[in-house]
Amino acid sequence: MVNNIAQQELAFIKKVMADSRQILIDDGKSLIFWGILVSFGLIVTYLSIAGKWHVTPGWFWPALIAFGWVYTIVTEIRREKKRSVKTFAGKIMGVLWFSIGVSATIFGFVGTISGAYHEVVISPAISILLGIGYLVSGLLYGKTWFALLSIGWWTGAIVMFLLLNLETLLIMVGMMVVLQTIPGIILYKEFKKEILNSK
Amino acid sequence: MLNFDYQQLDEIIHSRIRLAIMAVLVTVDEAEFTFLREKVHTTDGNLSTHLKKLEDTGYIAVNKSFENRKPVSRYMLTQKGKKAFESYVEHLERLIGK
Numbered sequence: 001m002v003n004n005i006a007q008q009e010l011a012f013i014k015k016v017m018a019d020s021r022q023i024l025i026d027d028g029k030s031l032i033f034w035g036i037l038v039s040f041g042l043i044v045t046y047l048s049i050a051g052k053w054h055v056t057p058g059w060f061w062p063a064l065i066a067f068g069w070v071y072t073i074v075t076e077i078r079r080e081k082k083r084s085v086k087t088f089a090g091k092i093m094g095v096l097w098f099s100i101g102v103s104a105t106i107f108g109f110v111g112t113i114s115g116a117y118h119e120v121v122i123s124p125a126i127s128i129l130l131g132i133g134y135l136v137s138g139l140l141y142g143k144t145w146f147a148l149l150s151i152g153w154w155t156g157a158i159v160m161f162l163l164l165n166l167e168t169l170l171i172m173v174g175m176m177v178v179l180q181t182i183p184g185i186i187l188y189k190e191f192k193k194e195i196l197n198s199k
Numbered sequence: 200m201l202n203f204d205y206q207q208l209d210e211i212i213h214s215r216i217r218l219a220i221m222a223v224l225v226t227v228d229e230a231e232f233t234f235l236r237e238k239v240h241t242t243d244g245n246l247s248t249h250l251k252k253l254e255d256t257g258y259i260a261v262n263k264s265f266e267n268r269k270p271v272s273r274y275m276l277t278q279k280g281k282k283a284f285e286s287y288v289e290h291l292e293r294l295i296g297k
Contacts, residue, residue: 006294009218013288016222019238081266084231086273091228 026141028187030072030097035181037068039173042123046169065105072101089140100133123172124160127153130180146187152179211256212287216241216249221276221284224259229275250274258283 041064047053076094083090104126112119131153138147156175160168212218219239224230230238236246253259258280262273276284 003295006291010288010291010295012215013218013222013291016219016238017226084234086228086230087226088228 026093026137026187027191028184029075031180031184031187033071033184034068035176035184037064039176039181040064042169042173042176046166046173049166049169062109065108069101069105093137093140096136097133100129104129118164120160120164120166120168123168124157127157127160127172127175131157134179146183149179149183208290209283209287211252211258212283214249216245217253218287220246220249220253220274221258221280221287224274224276225281225284229262229273232272232274235274253280 041061044053044060107125107129108122111117112122131150133150134153135147135150138144138149152175156171156179160171163171212221216239220235223235223238232243232246232250235250236243239246241249250259250261254261257277259274260277262275264271264273
């Protein structure tokens with residue numbers, strides 16, 4: 001009798017805790033936004049270097065990334081205010097993607113401006129950073145498929161490092177669409193479904 | 200229920216709604232009143248009563264503020280609350296011989 005009641009109580013606690021943990025669901029909007037933004041930038045850069053389009057002023061990438069940062073910071077502040085719950089895992093996710101963003105921005109601008117390396121190194125290096133982000137995020141979301149996308153990012157990085165030519169820009173565009181924008185859309189659909197189910 | 204050793208069980212936590220509140224708060228850093236109401240599946244009045252009891256015991260803390268001119272109450276587990284919850288779970292596990 002006592003045993004049964006205790007088991008029921010523990011099962012109840014586990015159920016409530018599991019239910020509360022499900023709140024760590026990303027709406028995928030940031031992934032979609034950055035996927036489209038970076039793909040656009042890469043296509044413009046490719047067309048410009050390949051000589052098919054002669055309009056790539058020096059401020060193109062700084063302006064694009066600055067716009068991305070401003071949009072992300074504004075939307076994150078709004079989202080934070082609306083959030084009805086704060087979790088430790090949520091904090092880790094925020095800090096993780098912020099640090100990846102800062103690292104990618106430094107790598108994309110400071111290194112190339114200083115002349116430490118050629119621009120074609122940027123895409124594979126950023127792919128490595130994204131691989132880390134996807135693996136950790138996937139584990140925190142409890143979504144194995146999302147974590148496995150990191151393999152795609154790292155494999156892509158190896159391929160791009162081996163090629164190190166103009167076409168790596170197009171490979172990066174493909175990765176941004178397949179490994180970032182489409183997963184973002186999948187997360188967004190799952191998020192919408194979850195919201196509908198919780199109402 | 201009668202076979203429980205009430206001298207060892209924490210009476211404050213040993214109530215379905217308060218137990219649910221504690222179980223929710225142990226998984227998050229802090230949660231708004233509306234979030235707790237949604238997870239615990241109870242009325243505003245009932246939830247307020249149980250939250251007050253937990254707050255008076257020192258198991259939870261509340262942070263009240265205004266956001267867009269609307270009052271917002273955010274609840275979080277205190278260290279005392281965490282310890283009480285852990286020992287409650289340990290006690291249940293001992294009962295089933297884990």
